[in-house]
Amino acid sequence: GAGVSQSPRYKVAKRGQDVALRCDPISGHVSLFWYQQALGQGPEFLTYFQNEAQLDKSGLPSDRFFAERPEGSVSTLKIQRTQQEDSAVYLCASSSDRGQQETQYFGPGTRLLVL
Amino acid sequence: GQNIDQPTEMTATEGAIVQINCTYQTSGFNGLFWYQQHAGEAPTFLSYNVLDGLEEKGRFSSFLSRSKGYSYLLLKELQMKDSASYLCAVRGGSYIPTFGRGTSLIVHP
Numbered sequence: 772g773a774g775v776s777q778s779p780r781y782k783v784a785k786r787g788q789d790v791a792l793r794c795d796p797i798s799g800h801v802s803l804f805w806y807q808q809a810l811g812q813g814p815e816f817l818t819y820f821q822n823e824a825q826l827d828k829s830g831l832p833s834d835r836f837f838a839e840r841p842e843g844s845v846s847t848l849k850i851q852r853t854q855q856e857d858s859a860v861y862l863c864a865s866s867s868d869r870g871q872q873e874t875q876y877f878g879p880g881t882r883l884l885v886l
Numbered sequence: 887g888q889n890i891d892q893p894t895e896m897t898a899t900e901g902a903i904v905q906i907n908c909t910y911q912t913s914g915f916n917g918l919f920w921y922q923q924h925a926g927e928a929p930t931f932l933s934y935n936v937l938d939g940l941e942e943k944g945r946f947s948s949f950l951s952r953s954k955g956y957s958y959l960l961l962k963e964l965q966m967k968d969s970a971s972y973l974c975a976v977r978g979g980s981y982i983p984t985f986g987r988g989t990s991l992i993v994h995p
Contacts, residue, residue, distance in 0.1 A: 775928075804982070813890075813973050813985035814929070827982060862928060874919070875983065877928035 773797065775878035777863050783884045784853045792848045792881045796865030803846050804875060805838055806862040814862050820846060821868070853885045888912045890986035892974050897992045898964055906959045906972050906989045914979025920948050920959045921973040923988065929973055932959070961991075969993045 776795045784790050796803050802821055806814035807830075816830040822843040831838070835854075840846040850857055860882050864875040889911045898904040910918070917936040921929035933941055935950035935957060947960040961968055971988040978984065 806985075811987070813975075813987045816982055816984065819982055827980070873917075873981075874931045874934060876931070877921075879928050 777878040781882050789851045794846045794863030800865035801868040802866045804864045808860045855885050858885045888984040892986045892989045895990045903962050908957045908974035910955050910976045912978040916977040919975040923971045964993050
């Protein structure tokens with residue numbers, strides 16, 4: 772079946788531009804996570820949704836970062852007034868919340884470069 | 887908070903066995919995951935441990951000791967394609983996994 776998809780795969784933005792990153796989770800998956808991964812580092816948690824409810828946004832680095840999942844499926848991560856330090860890979864993951872294991876399935880990521 | 891520690895880099899020979907260690911300190915514990923991540927690709931799930939002991943899955947095995955805050959991933963019969971980053975992730979009391987920085991494994995002929 773289809774996995775998690777993300778778009779765009781690559782994004783180059785000028786400093787100060789706003790960007791929007793899209794995540795399509797696996798159909799029927801309740802939980803959706805956004806992570807930021809810098810080069811040579813592990814994924815850092817940004818925010819978590821259960822259906823349309825944003826239950827945890829403690830990882831968002833500043834108020835320039837905003838995420839939504841209005842209908843409980845597709846999610847968008849928006850970064851306003853991008854800065855060079857925002858350059859990273861943004862990973863989306865979803866999980867079914869069925870059973871104890873609750874494995875996260877990751878999308879291919881969006882590689883953001885801010886010039 | 888949570889702290890996860892794993893070696894930055896390891897090298898091994900094709901056909902050999904390698905053990906990648908992960909130590910953690912968490913507030914609460916609800917499972918430990920290992921993921922494989924090839925350069926430029928998404929992490930892919932390898933294993934999940936929530937109880938003490940060894941979980942075996944083909945060439946890969948994962949061990950957990952909750953009392954010691956310790957896990958390892960064992961890779962047998964190494965192949966060149968196993969060259970990748972291996973991420974240890976711990977799910978604490980919040981049920982949100984926290985990832986270590988990853989161990990870059992280089993397999994050489």
